Amino acid sequence: MKKLGHMAGHILMVIVALLFLTPVVWMILLSLKAEGSSWFQSSGFLGLNLTLSNYSKVLSQAPIFGWMGNSLIVACSSTLLILVFASMAAFTLSRNPFPGSKVLFFLFLSGMMIPSEATLIPLYIQMKDMGLIGSLESLILPAAAAPLGIFVMKQFFDGLPKEMEEAARIDGAGAFRIWWNIFLPLSRPAMSALGIFSFIGAWNDYLWPLVSISNKAYMTITLGLPSFQSAYLQQYSLPMTANALATIPVLIVFILFQKHIIKGIAFTGGKEE
Template sequence: MERMYRVSMNTIVGLVAVVFLLPVAYMIALSFKTEGVPFIDGGALHVSLVNYHKVLSEAPIFHWMWNSLLVAVIQTFIIVLVDSLAAFAISRIKFPGSKWLFLLFLMGLMIPAEATLIPIFLMMRDWGLLNTLYSLILPGIASPFGIFVLKQFFDGLPNELEEAARMDGAGYWRIWSSIFIPLSRPAFAALAIYSFLAAWNDFLWPLISISNRTYMTITLGLPNFQSSYMQQYSLPMTANTLAAIPLIIVFIFFQKQIIKGIAFTGGKE
């Protein structure tokens, strides 16, 4: 019975994987197809790299990828740093109003991102940062979600570790850097993965704050490029294939951390 169950589950998982992989395979196949030429004609397979040459010559795909990578990496690093310090202070430093401050952060999760677009836009405009990468990085350098996740994890760490460090003369900074950071790697990985993907996939805010093609991210540059080829399929699919390469590479090298991060956010360990 157990063997039949495993075979059935593996079959179901395999079918689901095929369903999800079919659109990706179709996208990659179209990227090698010349527009107006049948992919298979007379039993012969017509494969061409002309689409890749045309896309790379007409659109700065790699430059847009670099902008997205730069914004995502810097924003993720700052979010993990700032949120971990804030979560540590709320979790381990007892001061008047700490519970109300944490409640205030939780209230930030209830505010839709769309409601903050106009105030942030006006702030970036007054600072003269529109149409720069700073306008993409600065609005996302802190996350209420990250503070909540890390605070919950810090609360679960034994108090004895902190007390032992205090007996050795360690201060808050030493306790945070030498004890809490090494023990909180699963939480940091989960937050870093979430923050990186959110920054990489962000579209609405770059659409509002960036009009200069030089500072466009990949999520904004692709629709800008594809709008010129609305009646074609191969060139947009080629651009999407190129844009998917970095995420595929990240998943291949960090799949274990991604799976652990997803499992961690699903429930407290």
């Protein structure tokens, strides 16, 4: 009975995986289909009339790689800032408490309950006053204030034994050296989870870049794709081709960091051993 139960579970997982893969396969097939041609013809792979001409058309008509480059700069820079500032703030709140630190941590947590839409106007005014509106800096700097990152890192630092810190202080190490040489190397699971989710969140962000960026040279991939698709409302192949190209970096990140993503989901869910 146990074997039948395991087999049924595996079959169910395969079916669910195929359901999730269906939109991806559909997107790829549409990107390889010549515009205006029927699905099933005598030529092509498995009876499908497939072509790579759509990819050359898209690359010649839209700066896909430029948009990807902007998104990559924003996502990598935002992730680096989040990891640095969140870990430093979490280390201070966890290991160097001060009067009002608990209240400050509560204020950080309360920031997680505020929807991003509610901060658009004050954030826009602040970036405009700083002269950064319309630049990539306006997309990178706000990401440094990540309440979730502070929460995740503080929870991890709270679980580390105090004896290591006390031994380091006896040896003459200061707060910065303890954070850099001891706590950061030990927090790789938490840093990996936070870094991956921060990168994906910055890559997929749409609302704030839509408000902040008006220059086409600084458009991210989430802004560039809708502007390209709006010119081909009556077509399907070229927009799907652009979407297929835009998913390549995300697929590469997933393939390279698949184990870290799974561990990160388990860690943020409180199941990390």
